[in-house]
Amino acid sequence: MRDTTTSEGPPASHEPTELARLARLSRAAVSARTTAELVARYVSEAVEVTGATRGFAALAEAEVGGLVLLAADGEGWTLEARKRRLAERDGSATITSRVAITGKPVRVGQVEHAFPDYQPFFPDIRSVLAVPIALEPDERVRGVVNLESNRCDAFSESDEAFVQALADLAALRLAMDDLHDREAALVQMGKELSRTSDPQALMHRVVAIAQEVLRFEESSLFLLDPGSRRLVLAATRGQALSPQVKRAAYALGEGLTGWVGEHGQAIRVRDPRTDPRHKGLHQEISEEETGAFLAVPIRSSAGVVGVLRVLRRKSTSPWFPNDFTLADEEVLATIASQVGAAVDNAQLTERLLQSERMAAWGEMSAMSSHMIGNRVFAIKGELNELEHVVGRGAADDPLKATRGQIAPLLEGMKRGIFRLEELLAEFRDFVRATALTPTPVDATEVTRSVVEEIFPKRSVVTLETSYTEEPLPVVADAVKLKRALSEIIENSVTFQEAGGGSLRVETRRLPSGPPSVPIPVQKPGVPGWAEIRFIDEGPGVPVADKERIFRPFFTSRARGMGLGLAIVKGIVEAHHGGIAETGVEGRGACFVIVLPLRDDA
Amino acid sequence: MCRILVVDDEEEVRSALARRLEREGYKVETAGSELEGLAAIKEADRPFDLVVTDMNMGDPNSGVRILEGAVERDVFTEVIVLTAYGNVSNAVETMKRGAFDYVEKNLPGVDVFELLVIKVEQAAQRRRHSLQMVRRLETFGGRRSVPS
Numbered sequence: 001m002r003d004t005t006t007s008e009g010p011p012a013s014h015e016p017t018e019l020a021r022l023a024r025l026s027r028a029a030v031s032a033r034t035t036a037e038l039v040a041r042y043v044s045e046a047v048e049v050t051g052a053t054r055g056f057a058a059l060a061e062a063e064v065g066g067l068v069l070l071a072a073d074g075e076g077w078t079l080e081a082r083k084r085r086l087a088e089r090d091g092s093a094t095i096t097s098r099v100a101i102t103g104k105p106v107r108v109g110q111v112e113h114a115f116p117d118y119q120p121f122f123p124d125i126r127s128v129l130a131v132p133i134a135l136e137p138d139e140r141v142r143g144v145v146n147l148e149s150n151r152c153d154a155f156s157e158s159d160e161a162f163v164q165a166l167a168d169l170a171a172l173r174l175a176m177d178d179l180h181d182r183e184a185a186l187v188q189m190g191k192e193l194s195r196t197s198d199p200q201a202l203m204h205r206v207v208a209i210a211q212e213v214l215r216f217e218e219s220s221l222f223l224l225d226p227g228s229r230r231l232v233l234a235a236t237r238g239q240a241l242s243p244q245v246k247r248a249a250y251a252l253g254e255g256l257t258g259w260v261g262e263h264g265q266a267i268r269v270r271d272p273r274t275d276p277r278h279k280g281l282h283q284e285i286s287e288e289e290t291g292a293f294l295a296v297p298i299r300s301s302a303g304v305v306g307v308l309r310v311l312r313r314k315s316t317s318p319w320f321p322n323d324f325t326l327a328d329e330e331v332l333a334t335i336a337s338q339v340g341a342a343v344d345n346a347q348l349t350e351r352l353l354q355s356e357r358m359a360a361w362g363e364m365s366a367m368s369s370h371m372i373g374n375r376v377f378a379i380k381g382e383l384n385e386l387e388h389v390v391g392r393g394a395a396d397d398p399l400k401a402t403r404g405q406i407a408p409l410l411e412g413m414k415r416g417i418f419r420l421e422e423l424l425a426e427f428r429d430f431v432r433a434t435a436l437t438p439t440p441v442d443a444t445e446v447t448r449s450v451v452e453e454i455f456p457k458r459s460v461v462t463l464e465t466s467y468t469e470e471p472l473p474v475v476a477d478a479v480k481l482k483r484a485l486s487e488i489i490e491n492s493v494t495f496q497e498a499g500g501g502s503l504r505v506e507t508r509r510l511p512s513g514p515p516s517v518p519i520p521v522q523k524p525g526v527p528g529w530a531e532i533r534f535i536d537e538g539p540g541v542p543v544a545d546k547e548r549i550f551r552p553f554f555t556s557r558a559r560g561m562g563l564g565l566a567i568v569k570g571i572v573e574a575h576h577g578g579i580a581e582t583g584v585e586g587r588g589a590c591f592v593i594v595l596p597l598r599d600d601a
Numbered sequence: 602m603c604r605i606l607v608v609d610d611e612e613e614v615r616s617a618l619a620r621r622l623e624r625e626g627y628k629v630e631t632a633g634s635e636l637e638g639l640a641a642i643k644e645a646d647r648p649f650d651l652v653v654t655d656m657n658m659g660d661p662n663s664g665v666r667i668l669e670g671a672v673e674r675d676v677f678t679e680v681i682v683l684t685a686y687g688n689v690s691n692a693v694e695t696m697k698r699g700a701f702d703y704v705e706k707n708l709p710g711v712d713v714f715e716l717l718v719i720k721v722e723q724a725a726q727r728r729r730h731s732l733q734m735v736r737r738l739e740t741f742g743g744r745r746s747v748p749s
Contacts, residue, residue, distance in 0.1 A: 370657055373686060374706070377617075378613035381618065382617060384621060384712055384715065412613065415613075
């Protein structure tokens with residue numbers, strides 16, 4: 001509690017009614033629905049108990065950069081007066097702002113003697129009692145309770161003690177509200193961090209929560225790019241910086257942000273320009289406007305992986321500093337540690353997903369250069385022959401070659417180049433399979449549209465579909481998912497073209513819990529699964545090949561590199577889903593794909 | 602007439618090679634895999650004069666086995682191995698085992714079909730010299746041990 005050196009002495013009264021009043025008022029600190037309600041009540045009580053002519057309470061608001069009138073009681077308060085009471089920004093001359101600056105109470109009985117330059121807001125003021133709302137002497141003053149009287153020497157020491165007690169109770173309530181807000185913000189962030197699998201969306205949520213709930217004015221998140229060792233802007237709420245996302249960057253050690261990244265320690269300053277480390281490279285708001293700067297490191301198991309920073313605008317009131325407090329720093333550090341854990345998590349998932357694919361890379365590059373090289377070699381053969389057939393000679397010599405000699409060579413070259421393009425497309429699809437641009441879609445709708453687009457209009461294969469009527473909301477890259485599904489449909493049609501057969505496409509919703517096929521990279525808290533099945537009457541897949549068909553370069557078709565089902569698997573698993581072939585050899589293939597339903601489904 | 606066996610698992614490559622070598626007047630047969638190639642070498646009435654084989658036909662050592670098969674049938678059959686561009690160690694290995702030469706399929710900026718024709722001509726020449734030498738030795742020694 002406050003050290004109230006000027007107000008030692010017994011409380012207002014020891015009479016039972018006064019004690020009962022204090023008890024009621026203490027109780028109100030906890031039971032009042034809102035802080036505004038509580039403060040209004042305290043002001044009325046203070047006016048009543050001290051016999052003041054009027055009173056008011058004002059709270060410091062960071063967004064406004066000064067005091068805001070919260071409650072007023074007593075004589076003379078017109079709507080206009082309320083509005084104007086704290087409107088003058090340069091309030092250093094008022095008693096209220098003096099209390100706000102010094103954190104010390106003021107009690108004067110003849111205000112015109114105590115403060116010769118005092119300009120009373122209400123002309124009748126003779127005595128003033130103003131006490132700060134603050135918990136600790138070095139903490140920023142949260143507000144002021146101000147009582148005025150038209151009598152001289154109207155306020156006693158015990159009046160001051162009583163009003164200060166009310167102000168302390170209000171300060172406790174304010175601190176409690178702050179803690180409650182911060183706890184709610186951290187819980188909310190914790191939930192979102194564990195639920196959101198898209199890192200970009202997650203980073204945007206982090207800065208949004210940091211700003212909105214914790215009332216920081218601008219906030220930006222920088223992540224360390226392991227390649228360039230630079231802190232690259234990942235998300236920001238600052239209008240001026242948002243076009244710079246993924247561009248703006250600090251070298252480690254460069255500027256305040258770079259310093260935090262290099263040393264793994266927080267920086268909290270009022271005016272960044274006064275700090276020798278400041279460089280002013282990328283700014284949410286101009287340096288002149290910046291009133292406070294706070295940056296904390298984001299740590300993962302691998303060390304510092306980023307920096308989270310927040311800014312406040314300069315207060316418009318000269319006495320009201322918008323500094324970040326130690327409590328602000330602690331909250332931001334907590335957020336940063338959650339982000340660090342989420343980064344770890346995301347990288348782990350990514351690694352799991354990539355490790356299998358990376359293992360194929362050595363083979364991949366050898367195979368693709370071999371296959372592409374062979375195509376080019378064959379095309380060179382056609383060119384060599386064309387050159388021979390056309391023959392050398394003067395430019396205007398008549399051509400001796402016949403169309404019958406040239407046409408097949410051109411045809412061969414054309415075919416070779418088309419094949420080359422097919423290989424390149426396949427290669428590209430494989431490489432890009434896991435790079436998704438997900439949007440909310442319905443799995444049945446995607447399946448339906450692929451089947452309509454891909455399944456041949458005239459085919460010896462008959463098509464049957466059975467789609468669930470339940471919604472199957474998923475977050476998916478529709479283009480990639482269609483690419484995956486069309487590969488399976490095309491395979492099925494190709495394998496049944498000779499003998500005829502059927503393809504049955506089904507979708508259905510599975511409850512949460514283990515789905516029908518294994519999921520290699522599972523994300524937590526999946527509310528259920530969308531299942532897509534492709535059942536045909538083709539040759540099926542031998543037991544020994546059921547896993548191998550999904551590996552790169554496994555092919556039983558003459559064309560392409562044999563990446564088809566490896567691409568499908570890559571796409572499905574990048575969606576945190578799974579795929580398996582569960583048919584019986586000789587009776588037909590059955591490809592089952594499951595995808596996690598959206599969180600809010 | 603000089604007889605050449607072309608072994609490659611890509612149909613387009615096989616036909617392009619055969620066409621180009623036939624233009625030079627060689628008699629060309631083709632095989633589409635390591636197995637087919639080895640069978641052709643073994644079963645031919647007379648050994649091939651030259652074998653042009655791809656190095657990698659599903660297995661990176663297919664070319665080496667074709668080379669071994671060819672030399673086993675006739676130690677004077679000249680073998681030219683087609684390799685991927687930049688795969689020098691692989692090519693050196695075949696040279697150590699007695700290949701006449703190697704041609705990198707995708708040598709940048711070079712018409713490898715013309716290069717191959719030159720190497721095939723040189724290999725055919727060496728084969729002729731080898732056979733003449735053997736014949737002279739046989740005449741000298743009074744017996745024949747090499748098929749004509």
